[in-house]
Amino acid sequence: MKRCLNFIIILFIAGFLLTSCVGSPRIIQYPVEGSETSLNSPAAEFDPQISDRYIVFASDRRGRQDIYLYDRQQKSLVDLPGLNSLNLIAEAPIISANGQYIAFLGIRGKQSDIYLYNRETRQLRNLTQNLQAEVRNPTMSGEGGIVAFESSVNGQWDILVYNRYGQPLNLPLVPR
Template sequence: MGCQDLQGFVPPPVNQGAGFNSTAADEAPSLSADGRYLAFGSDRQGQRNLYLYDLQERRFVDLPNLNRPNSSQEQPSLSANGRFIAYISTERGRPDVFVYDRQTQRPQLLSQAVRGICRHPSISGDGRYVAYQTSERGQWNIEIYDRGSP
């Protein structure tokens, strides 16, 4: 079957069972390039937190030091192998862009110099670049942050 034959073809959804869905609002899914990891935001513990689910092992992955009390973490974007998670957090009282490194278990604040609101981060496959929207100049613009070699 060629590409022409696939027009209008919709693959069936993959049912993951009751593993990661909940009765809370689960939103903003992001898959790693290999399809192994799924990151998403959820209100399941009374505040917006980020979760990482290993689709291969069908279990949640611990994210020490990522979710912060009295703030929300949302809009995750995964690097190709799932090591880095770019996301929005309100821990400083406004939406900021952070990148969490699963290897070091530490978040890095990227938007400390931005005066406007930040949203919709997108991380490159290798975790080096993060693009996001900012309202710093009075309208929505796109910024790209170079984190250097990961």
């Protein structure tokens, strides 16, 4: 009983400290709508990532898992022509700081690849089409010029770094 009471007291103090902090995290609530144009929907939403202005996420709201982009200033979803396809499961999206590039993991059959979408040109590029390995967990530099991800190309999970054109970058193993 004493352990339980101590645990409750610790939770109360932690909750008080967290809620009384200046600049503490807060929940931003967007309305849930049945339409495909809102940020929230009754569908499953996966892997949200935030840049200054945008929230990018994967969702199965159309019966397949696609990438969506929400503009926080305009308070609406952004059209992404040429990004989503019927035969590709999209996961783990990330967006560049300026919102121009979206990188994500795409799975088609048993093949996983890292894709980069340019919002200005509306072009989708498969960065790893020549890599005969499983890939996962993409991330990118702030401006979207460099994409890093995990790859099983050597029989273990290694980190590979590519430029936005799908060319591997040969980085030194030991920092200088």
